[in-house]
Amino acid sequence: MSSAQHTRLTYAFDAYCGWCYGFGPALHEFAAAHADRIELQVLSGGLFTGPSALPVSAYPHVPGANERIAQLTGVTFGDGYRAALADGTVVMDSADAATGLVALRGQPGANALDAAAAMQRAWYVDGRSLSDAEVYRDLAAELCLDADAVAAAYASPAARAEAEADFLQVRRLGIDGYPALLLHTAHGTDRLGGPVSSADALTRALDQHLAA
Template sequence: MKKAKLLYFYDPLCGWCYGFSPVIKNLEEEYKETIQFEAISGGMVLGDRVKPLSEMKDYLKEAMPRLEEMTGVKFGEPYLKVLEEGSLILDSELPCIAMTVFKSMTNKSNIQFASTLQSTLYDKGISLNEVENYQSMAEKFDLPWEVFKAKLEDSTYKEKTYQEFQLGQQSGINGFPSVVLMVENQAYLIARGFRPENELKNVIEEILKKEEHTS
């Protein structure tokens, strides 16, 4: 069988990615024996996009009910309080660097780590801008905190993270979540935005079957 890889382009601050998290985790669980999964950080909120939550509050409060209805996820009460208060700064940089550090330290599922980053903010209402807030996440995956912290503050991993942002841009990814299934050198964009699990399974099965016949 041809080698297959699924690239999950996401951002830790992307609400729709939070909603998509159960879908992508279930897909990895189902296909982990045949497809390699990788989360690719998007860098959605950088530079002049960095701003306090208060500036996005009205938009988010309008969008959240539809997101919850479509995806089945719920935003946690602690996050809703943080949203109401509004002073939290939205910045993708540090949580995206954390993903780069995670990948450098373990072969454990980075899809699971992406989900942990998102639930830390959107369920528990914990800021992703503070280095110390990553200790419990690192320990959840049995990673030594002192090593994780040192890498998190090392400019090398910041550089690698920005290179990862370019990967998405070069692939023509302009929204999150996006999912690309690679079979050998053939790339299939199978999701741009939220897509239900059953639809994605059908598409994956179709592609794998087609590629099998052409091998």
Template sequence: MKLPSILYIYDPLCFWCYGFGPTLHKLFESLHDKVHFEILSGGMYIGNQAGSINQVSPYLKTAYKEIERQTGVPFGEKFVKHILEPGKAILNSEKPSIALTTFKSYQPENIVKFAHHLQEAFFYDGKDLTDDATYIPLAKLFGIDGEEFVKKMHHPDYTRKTKEEFKIVNELGASGFPTILLLTEKQNYLLTRGYIEFEPLYLTINQLLSPVS
């Protein structure tokens, strides 16, 4: 029998998704033996939506404090001082999303961990996600040759697959991130569109997975 799936739709540059990362990891640790986990990149900052933080999301300079307050997840000093405050960093989701797609070709079972490490590199360590060098140590964390990983990222197949994910997310109508769906053989359920804490989410999933007596 096919396992039900949790479909997590996020964007590597989504502030709220970063705050949700530890919750998703806890959910994975609690349910990975019952549920298959899949992550799709939403393409939050692509095309005309990409640009400097000051242009596309100036409110983020203050909003991150509210995210810290609600989620308990800290934004790193390097991110705040070198990315947020100068306001010159370019928000473009394509390359980090390609990295996520590329990682799936290696270790899809570890996609939840990689997705959060990818966000930590940006939101905590203040790394430049447009720089190939950022992805070498990320790959090595999972025992993957970093240079090989970056080379694979540049293969057109992974750009194509990533753009297909953006299209799927658009067709699903996932207009906000994070979005979480529970997919079962009988029905699909929208669990949340936006941040949610672990306990109510875990309770809802267990209720939906429990057989009707």
């Protein structure tokens, strides 16, 4: 199948969004099942930026939300993350995280969805700050990417500008909640599924939209 026939999708997420972490396994399964017919763009939404980029302790609803996410999606939150929550000092800065995604996804052979998932594991399993340049070196190694190139990209103004462009593009798409999976067709843009959709449900929604 030529790329011209590939169906275009956009996944808008935030690395510090627990619902996106919960949605990740289903989205991965869906993307893998349709790898030959979809082209998936991954954008960062910018949930915690500017005055909202605060220590995790400033968001007391998080632990309760995590319990609900775990119940509804089956994901587990790691000991490192629970320790970071208890400590409360890690600042959730979505602009730094978005810059990290840009640094990872821009490397030769990189898969943006795999990079996004690796970042969410670094936070939600290991409790590591996504503002820490060393995290991106480690993620580069995990994803078989050039750690020096990733670190240099993370520190570059160009990557920060591209992250800001992601935020702008997400706003232009009218997205105000995450995760959001959008299908682009000749008829416009439609939202596929929701945060607790299974891979099968996403497939059914995709097929229905394309059949219409």
